Amino acid sequence: DAMVIQNPRYQVTQFGKPVTLSCSQTLNHNVMYWYQQKSSQAPKLLFHYYDKDFNNEADTPDNFQSRRPNTSFCFLDIRSPGLGDAAMYLCATSRDFRNEQFFGPGTRLTVL
Amino acid sequence: EDQVTQSPEALRLQEGESSSLNCSYTVSGLRGLFWYRQDPGKGPEFLFTLYSxxxxxxxxxxxxxxxxxxxxxxxxxPKPEDSATYLCAVQPISSGSARQLTFGSGTQLTVLP
Structure with missing residues (x-):
C-alpha cells in the first residue's frame, strides 16, 4: 500500500543534542510538509517542499532545518532541541498544493 | 488571517446517540475545507474535502x-470505534505555496458503549 512512513516513531534526546527525524513516501507526491503538533493543539506547519523548492514558514525557528535529497525522502533536523520542542512531528504529502494531504504516523519527540 | 474554530472541544456520546461537530471559519476566499480524524498518538487520517x-x-x-x-x-x-479527535482545516484561494492549510484545534469525541 502506498503510504507515508516516519522513523523513528519515538525519539528521546537530551537538551541541546541534535536530532534528525525521517520521512519517506511511496505515493510519488510532489509536496512534502513538516508539522509540529503539541498536545490538544492544531498541527502547525514548519516548512514544505514542492519537489526541491523549499519554503520556510515565517515563524519557524532557525533551530529547525529540513532536507529533501530526493522525491521519496525528507528529513527534519533540530540543531539544538529545547524543552519547548517536545512535541509530535508529523510529515505529510500531497500530489500538488490543491490536493488533500496525507499524513504519516508521526514521531513523538521527548527532550530531557 | 485565516481562522478555524471547532466546537465543542470535547464531546461524549452514548453508542447510537447521533450528534454534530462544528467547524467555523474565516478565510479570504475558500478553496477547500478538509476533515481529518486523528487517533491518539497517530497522524491525521483524511476523511473529506468540501469545496462549495x-x-x-x-x-x-x-x-x-x-x-x-x-x-x-x-x-x-456512532460506535465506540468512532472515538477520536476530528480536525477541520481550510485552504485559501491563493497561488502556489500560499495554499497552506489552517487547522482547528479539533473536537475530541468519545463514544461510550
Missing part, C-alpha cells in the same frame, strides 16, 4: 456539510 457551500459528502456513519461560514460533521448512530 451546499456540498455534502458521506462515509459510513459520517456526513460532512458546508456553508459559507461553517462546516458540520454529522455522526449518525
Amino acid at each position: 457551500a451546499g456540498e455534502e459528502k458521506e462515509k459510513e456513519r459520517l456526513k460532512a456539510t458546508l456553508t459559507k461560514k461553517e462546516s458540520f460533521l454529522h455522526i449518525t448512530a
Whole structure:
C-alpha cells in the first residue's frame, strides 16, 4: 500500500543534542510538509517542499532545518532541541498544493 | 488571517446517540475545507474535502456539510470505534505555496458503549 512512513516513531534526546527525524513516501507526491503538533493543539506547519523548492514558514525557528535529497525522502533536523520542542512531528504529502494531504504516523519527540 | 474554530472541544456520546461537530471559519476566499480524524498518538487520517457551500459528502456513519461560514460533521448512530479527535482545516484561494492549510484545534469525541 502506498503510504507515508516516519522513523523513528519515538525519539528521546537530551537538551541541546541534535536530532534528525525521517520521512519517506511511496505515493510519488510532489509536496512534502513538516508539522509540529503539541498536545490538544492544531498541527502547525514548519516548512514544505514542492519537489526541491523549499519554503520556510515565517515563524519557524532557525533551530529547525529540513532536507529533501530526493522525491521519496525528507528529513527534519533540530540543531539544538529545547524543552519547548517536545512535541509530535508529523510529515505529510500531497500530489500538488490543491490536493488533500496525507499524513504519516508521526514521531513523538521527548527532550530531557 | 485565516481562522478555524471547532466546537465543542470535547464531546461524549452514548453508542447510537447521533450528534454534530462544528467547524467555523474565516478565510479570504475558500478553496477547500478538509476533515481529518486523528487517533491518539497517530497522524491525521483524511476523511473529506468540501469545496462549495451546499456540498455534502458521506462515509459510513459520517456526513460532512458546508456553508459559507461553517462546516458540520454529522455522526449518525456512532460506535465506540468512532472515538477520536476530528480536525477541520481550510485552504485559501491563493497561488502556489500560499495554499497552506489552517487547522482547528479539533473536537475530541468519545463514544461510550
